[in-house]
Amino acid sequence: MAESADLTAAQVSQASLRALVDFDAARQRVRDRLAQLTDGSQLLRFFVHYASWNGHFANGVSALSSLLGSSRNLFREEGFPRAVADRSNYIASYFFDAARDEYDDHINPARDSHRCMAQAALISMKDFFKLGDDALEEDEPAELVAVNDGVLAGYTGQPAVADGRAAQAFWAIGYHLGSELLADQEFSLIDEHLRAQQPALVHHLMRSTVQLAGGTHRCYAWVGVHSGHGGGVEADHFDYALEGAHSALRFLVGGDTATAVQALNNGFRAFERDHASFFRIGAA
Template identity: 60%
Template structure:
């Protein structure tokens, strides 16, 4: 195949700027400190599902020994499924321990530290953080694992399922890189004092100290940019997957990859629409 998998290829599959506008418009619509904290609580809830999703995808890929084979080698030493899965595992490894904090620091704990710091510094108290999640948010959260496991394509066979999951992950990483950069810009321009105080503040979680702005900082393209790194790794993993899959399945595999990426863009739209509609509730 003469298709080069890169940023431009995947951005061309969706209305990429609309995705960015969706994030910006959601932030612009926030009215007051309580809504700001509520937005981040729901955003953190949604984001917290992706670690488990990419872990499930890693296992799904690794299990496909018969699908990814290196030609010219004996059967017992020819399967490349774990090699391909390793490119996706790197994202899961960072999600569960960022390695910036000398103590164990999952991205979920980093997000929770941000929420605690925001609620305290903005004076909203624990009320917003104790709210039950709307059913619509719970439903969207459940779709994350389904997407990573390629379940929407399950009935069409394992090739479609596995590559759909890869595409879903690629969508999450590419859009999140822009997403967190927009959030970082918004906070720094509209709430500069809050950002400075969060950057200095630490809270106790899971037996250790966690910095209150690290979550946004390491994900934003202005900071650590881990999402961009994870996207590049996943692209390399998809390239290797296409390299080792039987040539008879390559068109089918590429189709699954595209469908998964586009499915994440639709999922992204659903989340931000729900957040905007339910923000005051």
């Protein structure tokens, strides 16, 4: 079992995933997009779009957990009778950790979903820039709707459905790994940009709270807990997901790990493409 664990860790690692995409280019497109936000209205519109996109990931990772957990015939441990051999829920547990945090950060005494955190930030930004409620009423552009729809497709491995349940599951795992690895760096870049270019806004957000959904929500918590400079939850979620990927490979029925890793890598690349698509929305 130790030899098998070493093999799966070598097949999928942070280094192997980073080699699949140009992370320098990904960081630069975030910086370039932020640099174009020259007034309060533009900044708020960007964050409305960003919060909308981010708001779909809790549902996506929940769907991934369900997809994996219901795949009993796909993940089994050798040497055990059928009724006690499936490891699908065990594997799903590594991904459910991310969903649990998305729905409640467990720091705020109130139930504080990351969606509520984002909404508190948007309300406080609107007030800081003295913008009306109309700024939060705009319809979502078609490009954003398409990227948002892509989240659930990626998290359920829909592009790989025709290749079988294993390819679907590992594509979805790869998509999630991409979301966690790139999200940590993008929130860190956003945090850096705001602190350097909008210090008064950051000061306002850090001192402000908003009442919504029956609770009090801190207005900079959304950026703070996701940034590597703050709580860094994305980095923790990536580590959990990597362990989940290793377990999925180790317990994969049939042992075709090469095909599974290829599907996982394809899912990872798919997230990077969606990431690029989002940061083109509204760009000059």
